[in-house]
Amino acid sequence: MIVYNCPLVPFEFFHALKVPFRRIRPNSIEFQKLHPNVCSFCRSAVCSVEPNDVLVWVDSCDSMRRAYDFLKKTNRSFYLHVPVKNDKVVLRAFADELRKLWEKLKETFNREVPVSELEETHSWFLESSKNLEKALFEDPYKAKELFESLSNQEWIGSTKKDTLKVLLVGSWVSEELVKFIEDSGACVLNATCSGPYALLSDIQMKSNVFESIASRILSKKLVCGRFSSDRKLSELVKSFEPSAVVLHTAKFCDFYHFDGQILEKLKVPFVSVEENFSSGGFEQTKTRIGALLESLKRFSKPALNFSYFIGIDSGSTSTKLVAIDRSGNILLQEILKTGADPKESAKRLLMKSSQELKISHEDVFVVATGYGRDAIDFAQERVTEITCHAIGVSYLYENVGTIIDIGGQDSKVIRLEDGKVVDFVMNDKCAAGTGRFLEIVASILETPIEALGEESLKSKQELNISSVCAVFAESEIISLRSKGYHKQDIIRAAHEAIARRIYAMYQRVKGRPPIVLTGGVALNKGLKWALEKLMGVELIVPKNPITTGALGAALIGLQQKT
Amino acid sequence: MSKKSVAYGKFVRYFWKRPKLAKEILKLGIKLELARRRVVANIKNDFASWVDSVALSIVSSAFEGGKIALVNLFFPVEIMAGFNLKCVSAEGLAGMLAAMHLEDLALNRAEAMGISKNTCSFHRAGLGLNLLKMVSNAKVVAATNALCDGNVPIFKTIAQIHGLDPLIVDVPRTFDQSSVHSVSQQLEGIVHELENELNQSFNYSKFEEQLKIESEIFGTLRELYPKLCENPVGLHLYQHVNLLYALHVRPDVHMLKAVRALRKQLDSNAPTFKKRFLWMHLSPYYDNVLNDIFSKDSQYSVVASELSWDWLNWKIDVAHPFKCLAEKILSNPLLGDVETRAKFALRLAFDFKVDGVIHFNHFGCKQSSGSVEILKNAFDEVRIPFLSLDGDCVDHTSASFEQYKTRIQAFLEMIG
């Protein structure tokens, strides 16, 4: 069996030699010998190589090169350098490389295949990929068939059509992600390297088959991010007319972030997600994509007859509940620790509120949000916390420009225009810029977390904690402490470190005032002070900054009534 | 890298909201520091002082107003000499910002464009400072994919910022005749392209002159190599970074003075070190504890840095300039598979008689960190202690000085 790593391989060779072949694919394990700096897709996908596989390995990126250093020790393997540019000089050199590879593969598999057969296979490949392109827009079922026969890769994309269309670009996406988008009511065109677009190119057959194959590989319709030529995303967007684009990159893949600029110019709604294939689970990715799709859909279910609307925000630390009536009056706000079972906590909170308000279940419409929203199966609707925060905050204040939400485990910055989300970022899966960071500070300095704000305002000396990473900062704090600096000054420095992180996120979404600060950490006056000092604007903190997400969820329920 | 640079950075930051003024202050600071380093070099006339002054002259060119070519560390800078363009490396500029603790400004700017925090901070900061319009006189933007392929999209985007087409040299991973042919033809192609774009004919004699200077620089280093292995010259850790920048980006007449001074220095008394180390890949450019541990006067000394010797075997043939430049790029031991790199590193380790090897895993650098397991095994086999140290060369906020310290100290204790 031939195993290849990337669709930049000469598929024609495998077909003409009639050797079975397949592509590597990620799974839940990771290759421990490759340093964690290496692309997470690569670290995970190389684990699918079996000892008897013969590898045809393209140096598509540094990660793949480094993986090859290990794999060639265990497997019979062939390496192919694919140039990063496309001109006559490199094309000829590449064609030469291909010819050498062809000879080696023939010898390895003991096949006497004349060049004429390779030419036929190549022309079949070109013809089929043209048909594939047509089928992509007209007949996805046929496209699936063609794609699978050309690449021996499983089809990852939609076979159905829908009015809401999502274009996926960037690095390898999984069926799971496609399924998630389809379940959210959209269809998908996968133009990442796990999809059909990676096989299409713009060439005519040339007299020398190796040059012709070289040219096919170097002149892809949508070249991958490693090439020096431009990615013609705008043409793809024009022909597919997506409702939204998901720019999907693997953690430690450097090639695709630049697409964001093109998409911004095209003014097509899009979201960037970075997937860590090694860590499994992709809650953040789901939240981001979910929020984007929600902003495109209108919440317009048939009129319902409910008198009360409850929003439940199931966060990683606490579960929040807000109940409103048909006029939007807030009747109740409750908070409970989430604990190990988010569904159970949400249920308890709902029961308690219903009893307090003396209302029956039939009379209540429940919308769930937050990380635990999917677990709350008794909710009639589930919406991401991004959308909910936007709606909740906009209900309280007019013309809000940006929301900064700092929660226990994550933080987000959301930019609004006319109450609608136009951009947002969430921090990565680390404690930097979150309440967790402050918990660590509080525990090292033996100060109750609620007292951090007041304490830091008493600071008299400016100190610097340069790191925003909680693990690193911890050692910095310990070292400052051992040098005898005052607790108050260290706390202030910690607040300033978080503020820097948040400010970078604010700049990333091109935030603008008025800014509303929400989340549990919004009550920390010291952090508010540090943010205001850095940003040069005053921040608005709602009376109850913890429940704005739940309020938004309740309001979404109310919107559905009308 | 010094406390002085950090203090100056603080001053520049104070004016940051007025970019023009901030840039002027930065420019002035660099100019004064360069003048100081030149004076010191002329007076002391020693290797380290000349290297320090050349390294700073690289970044200084970005602010002097003369025409420059923005390149990456492995671009054959000799070509630009024929167009009278000074080369400035994006990595060097990123290092300069880091030395002043100003890198966050550039990193945040790149992040605002959507570049992930997980991308190499040399690339992010290099892009960010172009987005901040800190470099205004770039006439050419050129890069190779030789060491890492993240260069291609980064330099493509930097070129766009300057309204230029990027010049990219594709470097195959094996040294053979067809690779030499392809690279030398690409280089010739670039010369023609530049002649058209700059509307300027290529000055062959300047090009040749540059090659001759380098011929002497590398020839002298080759000649002194055996002596240096016995009696290494004392350098601070950060000076090794200066040296590799100078050798890669600006091997000019001042570097010639550096190697000539080195010849004399070697004849005089050499310092003795308790323990000798080989440094692999880069090291942080901001003021940090590693520079204290491996200072010039310390008992623990980095006696060789991998990237300062990567062109040790390159022989210059002025009669076939493009071919010899192609050979320069292709003969770099870091270009191909890890075995070649390991072999080269082992040779340095044996030649310099080191007691240990430190490989710095710069965050987000796949090409280098990806090899570390195999490198470690190679050194384990010959029983040379090897430390794999994680950190960030540019972003001082994503590094922990305490962790650096603990790991290095434990390593030193282990070596005894």
Ligand code: SF4
């Ligand atoms: S996702 Fe990017 S870095 Fe990872 S294997 Fe693919 S091209 Fe390489």
Ligand code: SF4
């Ligand atoms: S540190 Fe690594 S990724 Fe960054 S520029 Fe250097 S070689 Fe490339």
